Amino acid sequence: MKHVLIAAVLLSLGGVAAGCGGNSDSASSASSTPTASSSPSGAPTDGSSSDLCTALQAGSTIKDGADVADFADGLEQAGTPSDIPADARKGFEVYVGVLDKVDPKATAQDLKNMKNVNLSKADQTNVQAFLTYASTACAPSAPSAPASSAN
Numbered sequence: 001m002k003h004v005l006i007a008a009v010l011l012s013l014g015g016v017a018a019g020c021g022g023n024s025d026s027a028s029s030a031s032s033t034p035t036a037s038s039s040p041s042g043a044p045t046d047g048s049s050s051d052l053c054t055a056l057q058a059g060s061t062i063k064d065g066a067d068v069a070d071f072a073d074g075l076e077q078a079g080t081p082s083d084i085p086a087d088a089r090k091g092f093e094v095y096v097g098v099l100d101k102v103d104p105k106a107t108a109q110d111l112k113n114m115k116n117v118n119l120s121k122a123d124q125t126n127v128q129a130f131l132t133y134a135s136t137a138c139a140p141s142a143p144s145a146p147a148s149s150a151n
Helices: 002-011 015-019 049-061 065-078 086-100 108-113 121-137
Strands: none
16 A cells, blocks of 8 residues: 555664565654654544544655654544554554654655664564554455356
């Protein structure tokens, strides 16, 4: 999914982004100036997968730090569905937390020059679980094959 891949590129979590076909040249930095926002752990835990997918799609239009801030806010407002696995929910929280640290005044060039995020193995695993969940939950339904009749 394009929006999930773009989101993965923003984090550039080494193997996570590489496994998703990401480009580590445009990553967010944990050392960027944090924005004033609510904690991602306060995001709804009873949201809809549709709202989450819509929020993730906004990642495809990110051009600068203000767009990253809007993207993070949209994800926080959407939250996650109640059926999301616990590790994927933790990954969502880490993911949004990293996005929240991107300076909203960052230019497109600033985003391109940001360094990779240094996350623990556990956080990387949880973010991968979130990205996997999102790519499954947001995948378009495959058309069903016509039923074949044996005559």
